[in-house]
Amino acid sequence: MDEKELFDLFFSKQISEAKFIETYFTDISPSDEYILAKITNAITNKDRIAIEESISILHSGQFTQAKLTEKLCEILAYPWHMEHEEIASMLQSLADPKTVDSLYQASKLQFDYLDYDDTYQFARKCIKAMAQINDANAINKLWLLADHDIVEISNYAKKELRYKGLLLPEDPVADKTIATQKKEGKRRLLITIAVCVAVIFIAILYYLV
Numbered sequence: 001m002d003e004k005e006l007f008d009l010f011f012s013k014q015i016s017e018a019k020f021i022e023t024y025f026t027d028i029s030p031s032d033e034y035i036l037a038k039i040t041n042a043i044t045n046k047d048r049i050a051i052e053e054s055i056s057i058l059h060s061g062q063f064t065q066a067k068l069t070e071k072l073c074e075i076l077a078y079p080w081h082m083e084h085e086e087i088a089s090m091l092q093s094l095a096d097p098k099t100v101d102s103l104y105q106a107s108k109l110q111f112d113y114l115d116y117d118d119t120y121q122f123a124r125k126c127i128k129a130m131a132q133i134n135d136a137n138a139i140n141k142l143w144l145l146a147d148h149d150i151v152e153i154s155n156y157a158k159k160e161l162r163y164k165g166l167l168l169p170e171d172p173v174a175d176k177t178i179a180t181q182k183k184e185g186k187r188r189l190l191i192t193i194a195v196c197v198a199v200i201f202i203a204i205l206y207y208l209v
Contacts, residue, residue, distance in 0.1 A: 007053055021060040030062035039071050043078070051081040058090070065094055073102035079111050085122050092129035097137065103129050104141040107153065124156045131160035139166070 003024075010020040028034065035057060042050035058065060065072075069091070076087050088106070091099045107126035114122055127145060130138040145157035146167075161167040 007056070010056065011052075017059065020056075021062075024057065025060070025062065030060065032064050032067050035063050036068060036071065039068070039075070043071075043075060046078075046080045048081040051075060051083055055083045055086050055090075065090065066096065069094060069096050069099060073099055076102055076106045077109065079109075082113055084111060084114075085125055088122060088125035088129055092125065092132050095129075095132045095134075097133055097135050100130055100133055100135070100137045100141060104144070107145060108148075118152075120150065120152045120156070123150075123153045127153070127156045127160060131163070134164070139164070 006015075006020065006023055009015045010017070015023075035054060038050065038057070039054045041047070042054060057063075058068070072087050072091060075081065076084060076091070084106070088103070091103060103126045107123045107130075109122075111122070123145075127142065130141055139161075142157045142161055146154055146161060148154040148157065158167055162169065
């Protein structure tokens with residue numbers, strides 16, 4: 001069985017993770033250098049499939065994930081793969097203070113393949129990872145995200161701050177009012193822009209006639 005066939009069977013859930021790991025490492029010696037080289041090559045070639053494979057292999061427990069933190073943070077920001085949520089979860093389990101800035105920047109990114117998700121689960125996982133780290137830098141980043149323009153992301157950060165006793169208990173009425181005000185403000189802005197465009201268009205038509 002070649003490597004591609006093995007991954008196809010694993011991704012289609014025709015074999016278990018344990019069987020996948022056992023078969024994959026039959027002729028390969030698992031080492032940090034091996035997975036680091038695989039990820040590096042994937043980045044160089046912008047190979048989405050190789051990133052997906054690398055993340056799957058990392059779950060084997062055969063590698064020192066802490067040694068790969070820098071690479072995980074690097075690929076977290078790239079838009080050409082689809083493993084962002086999985087990487088954010090890995091970084092949460094590592095809880096390495098060196099990842100805070102990368103998690104913060106990533107939490108503000110929006111990827112095309114996640115456009116359908118209006119609950120912003122990727123941002124939520126980044127926020128959970130920062131909350132798990134829980135150092136001064138992480139807490140500061142949570143405060144910044146608590147003021148995020150997107151209500152859902154703001155609320156995720158506020159929730160973590162409340163868990164830590166750094167923010168007053170949730171006031172559903174107040175939060176709902178703020179969210180409504182933001183939406184109403186955006187609606188009024190769009191209406192104003194539409195009216196201005198219409199006035200300009202009418203003026204141009206009048207001038208041409």
